[in-house]
Amino acid sequence: MKKILTAYFSHSGENYFSGKIIKIEEGNTAIVAKKIAAMTGCDLFEIKRAEPYPEKYTDCVKESREELKADARPKLSEYKDVSGYDVVILGYPNWCGTMPMPVFAFLESTNFDGKKIFPLCTNEGSGLARSVDDIKKLCPNADVCEGLSVKGSQAKESDDTVREWLKKSALL
Numbered sequence: 001m002k003k004i005l006t007a008y009f010s011h012s013g014e015n016y017f018s019g020k021i022i023k024i025e026e027g028n029t030a031i032v033a034k035k036i037a038a039m040t041g042c043d044l045f046e047i048k049r050a051e052p053y054p055e056k057y058t059d060c061v062k063e064s065r066e067e068l069k070a071d072a073r074p075k076l077s078e079y080k081d082v083s084g085y086d087v088v089i090l091g092y093p094n095w096c097g098t099m100p101m102p103v104f105a106f107l108e109s110t111n112f113d114g115k116k117i118f119p120l121c122t123n124e125g126s127g128l129a130r131s132v133d134d135i136k137k138l139c140p141n142a143d144v145c146e147g148l149s150v151k152g153s154q155a156k157e158s159d160d161t162v163r164e165w166l167k168k169s170a171l172l
């Protein structure tokens with residue numbers, strides 16, 4: 001049996017949702033990550049920046065752009081050693097064409113050599129964009145497998161798509 005970890009970053013608070021800004025209690029990526037855990041029985045780890053991002057959408061976008069430009073590695077509230085896992089499903093929202101910088105910090109904080117990484121990206125239309133190339137650069141000795149893009153506003157209805165991807169990836 002493969003030992004699977006789903007590690008995800010997700011932002012609750014205000015978000016851009018099908019053309020308008022609304023407040024959400026649980027982030028889209030968290031919703032999908034929890035579905036994966038329920039389907040596979042895998043372990044779950046939430047990647048969190050030590051200092052939370054602003055709730056307000058426009059402030060969060062501004063701060064994320066600054067971090068991206070600075071190629072920052074923000075401090076995380078908790079770190080996770082992945083040595084006990086064969087497979088890591090890596091969940092994140094598309095922020096400005098790639099992963100939020102705390103996900104970069106997580107990927108650099110532990111050793112992914114020989115692990116399979118399955119990217120799972122929620123977004124409002126840009127898909128996985130540059131994120132897969134960035135994961136490959138950060139984890140050159142990992143096997144970065146075919147990822148899944150889920151439209152964030154359809155996260156709650158994504159069961160069938162997620163199950164199909166897990167089956168195709170031999171994770172179910």
Ligand SMILES: Cc1cc2nc3c(=O)[nH]c(=O)nc-3n(C[C@H](O)[C@H](O)[C@H](O)COP(=O)(O)O)c2cc1C
Nearest residue numbers: 010011027028029093094096097122124125126152
């Ligand atoms: C700071 C920020 C930047 C974003 N940039 C993009 C983007 O470049 N392309 C895109 O399709 N969606 C973008 N989005 C939308 C999110 O990717 C989408 O709503 C995602 O499902 C949010 O996941 P979460 O609720 O788990 O954080 C952005 C959202 C935020 C807050």
